[in-house]
Amino acid sequence: MRQFAEIEDLSGLVRDALGSGCRVVAVDRLRGGSKKGVYRVRLDGTRTASVIVYSWADAENFWPGAREADPADPFAPASGLVPFLTAQRSLDILGARVPQVLLADDSRRHYPADVAVVEDVSGGTLEALLETDPTRAAGTLGDLAEMLEVMHRHQGQRYGRVDLLERGGSVSKVSCERRVLDRALRDLEEAAGRDGRIAAADAALRDRLQELADRVSPRTAYGLIHGELGPDHVLVDADGRPVLIDIEGLMYFDVEWEHVFLQIRFGERYVALARPGLDPQRLDLYMLAMRLSLVAGPLRLLDGDFPDRAFMQEIAEHNAKEALALLPLV
Numbered sequence: 001m002r003q004f005a006e007i008e009d010l011s012g013l014v015r016d017a018l019g020s021g022c023r024v025v026a027v028d029r030l031r032g033g034s035k036k037g038v039y040r041v042r043l044d045g046t047r048t049a050s051v052i053v054y055s056w057a058d059a060e061n062f063w064p065g066a067r068e069a070d071p072a073d074p075f076a077p078a079s080g081l082v083p084f085l086t087a088q089r090s091l092d093i094l095g096a097r098v099p100q101v102l103l104a105d106d107s108r109r110h111y112p113a114d115v116a117v118v119e120d121v122s123g124g125t126l127e128a129l130l131e132t133d134p135t136r137a138a139g140t141l142g143d144l145a146e147m148l149e150v151m152h153r154h155q156g157q158r159y160g161r162v163d164l165l166e167r168g169g170s171v172s173k174v175s176c177e178r179r180v181l182d183r184a185l186r187d188l189e190e191a192a193g194r195d196g197r198i199a200a201a202d203a204a205l206r207d208r209l210q211e212l213a214d215r216v217s218p219r220t221a222y223g224l225i226h227g228e229l230g231p232d233h234v235l236v237d238a239d240g241r242p243v244l245i246d247i248e249g250l251m252y253f254d255v256e257w258e259h260v261f262l263q264i265r266f267g268e269r270y271v272a273l274a275r276p277g278l279d280p281q282r283l284d285l286y287m288l289a290m291r292l293s294l295v296a297g298p299l300r301l302l303d304g305d306f307p308d309r310a311f312m313q314e315i316a317e318h319n320a321k322e323a324l325a326l327l328p329l330v
Contacts, residue, residue, distance in 0.1 A: 002059045004037060005037065005053070008054055009110065009111060013110040015118040016055075018043070018051070018117075024043060025042050026268075027041050028037055033060065034301060035062075035079040036054040036060050036061070037054070038053075039052065040230060049120075052302050054118065055114075055115050057111075060113075063304065064304035072160060073172070074160050074161050074251045074253055077226075078082065081116060083109060085104055086163035087162055087163070090099060091247060092120070093153075097147070097237070098242065099120075100118060100242060101116055102118060102119065103116065103117040104117075117231065122237060123237055126140055126141070126232075126236055127230070127231035127234075129236050133174075135241060140241070147242060147244075148258070148273060149216050152258065153223065154221055154224045157222075158172075159176055159253050162251060172231065174256075180213075180241065180285060181285070182207050183289065187297075188209070191292055196318060197246070197320055198324075205324075208326070209285070210280070212242070212288060215284075216279070216281045217279075219279075219283070222253050222254060223254075225257060226247065226250060228249060229244070229262060230266070235298050260287045275291070279300065287300050291322050291326065298313070299312075
């Protein structure tokens, strides 16, 4: 049985962050997280009505059977206080809005896991705002496009997660496109073992991935990307500005990888985030690879006890259809 945080577990931590006068009156574990716990902590005795606590406890990670990770692989699972703080600092330097960190604690003095206390951004998610107030959301989308342009133009000569590069991690001798191809082939194998339609098209999908990869030309500079930037990973502050969350996977990589995810997650609203000059060959390869990842990943998550099972099954089902639709007609 997984044990999650309660009021008594987080009270001392929050007092350290905000002062001894504050009192925790309620703790709500927010839905959706698969690698860390996200808690809204409601307060009394302080001008701050609530804060968010991130917990990287083992019980908060729903991913079963993690594969042995290549230290140079930017797609290796990204979770923990160090990746979070490194990404937060990197984005803050560029002026990209992220939640303010009020306390980061790896001492295990108040809680038996690495934790961070951050501001509770008041305006909810951009995903919700797009549904309830499209006019206001349009301004936030415009600001997000500017923020992404700054990030993507901030280039490095090596690719990889920012925390690994900062710590002098291994430099990959494999190109980005080869890295994506290898991952896509693993995802294809995994998805084919779980979905009969993917299994039936295995050879055609494998051939198509290789064909698309062969068209991509080498590149030696990489932009800073979030990696999983959907409208649910963008909060909106009181001034309508976008605030990036779930940033632990921040990396230098081909910006086309970011843009295919943006296309998938923002749909028709992606037009506000599009930019000229993207490599169409990379976009083609990365779109098929991303679709296969969004089949294999959710189905892998369902091997465990992730609670929102219908939602994950829906993601896998939708992306299986989209992956098959990318095969050329014969």
